Amino acid sequence: MTTVTLGEPLTSSANLTDDATRDISGAMNSVLADVFALYFTTKNFHWHMTGPDSANYQQLLDEQAEQLFLMTDPIAERICNVGGRTLCSISHKARTQLGDDVVYVKPSAMLAELSDDNKVLTTTLRNVHDLCNKHHDIVSASLIEPWIDEAELRTWFLVEATQHDDRGVAQS
Structure with a gap:
C-alpha cells in the first residue's frame, strides 16, 4: 500500500x-470535519430521541443527517480538484473537528x-465562501451557497421544534 503525505499537492x-x-x-x-461531526451528532440524537x-x-433528524452526509463527497472532491x-x-478528523461528546441529553x-451547531456551520460556510471569493474560486463558492441555505433551513426547523418542551407542549 502506497502512502501519500498530506503535504504533497495533487x-x-x-x-x-x-x-x-x-x-x-x-x-x-x-468544513468537512465539522460536517462529519455534525452528521454523527445528528445521528446520535436521532438514535437516542425519546418522548x-x-x-x-x-x-x-434522519433527513437532516442525510443532507449533511450528502455534502461530504462534493466537499472532498472539491478539495482534491483544487489540488x-x-x-x-477518523483520527485526522477528530483532531480538526469542533464539538464535544455527551452521554445523555434531553430532547429539547x-x-x-x-x-446552535448548524448556526456555527452556517457562519463557517459563509467565511469559507468569502475566502473562496477572495481567491477567485467561483466553483467552490458556488458549491457552498446551497449548503448555507440548507444549514439555515435546518436551523429554522430545529428552532421551531424547540418551541415545544420535552412533553410536546408549546412554550410561551
Whole structure:
C-alpha cells in the first residue's frame, strides 16, 4: 500500500495559486470535519430521541443527517480538484473537528444543540465562501451557497421544534 503525505499537492485543473490551494483546501477540510461531526451528532440524537414526539423528531433528524452526509463527497472532491488533500482517517478528523461528546441529553436540549451547531456551520460556510471569493474560486463558492441555505433551513426547523418542551407542549 502506497502512502501519500498530506503535504504533497495533487494535480489540479482549478488554476489557483499555491496560496489559494492551501487556504481553500485547509478551510474546506475544516468544513468537512465539522460536517462529519455534525452528521454523527445528528445521528446520535436521532438514535437516542425519546418522548411523545420522538418519531417526528427522529424523522427530522434522519433527513437532516442525510443532507449533511450528502455534502461530504462534493466537499472532498472539491478539495482534491483544487489540488489539496482531504481528511485521511477518523483520527485526522477528530483532531480538526469542533464539538464535544455527551452521554445523555434531553430532547429539547438535543434540538437546541443541533440548532446552535448548524448556526456555527452556517457562519463557517459563509467565511469559507468569502475566502473562496477572495481567491477567485467561483466553483467552490458556488458549491457552498446551497449548503448555507440548507444549514439555515435546518436551523429554522430545529428552532421551531424547540418551541415545544420535552412533553410536546408549546412554550410561551
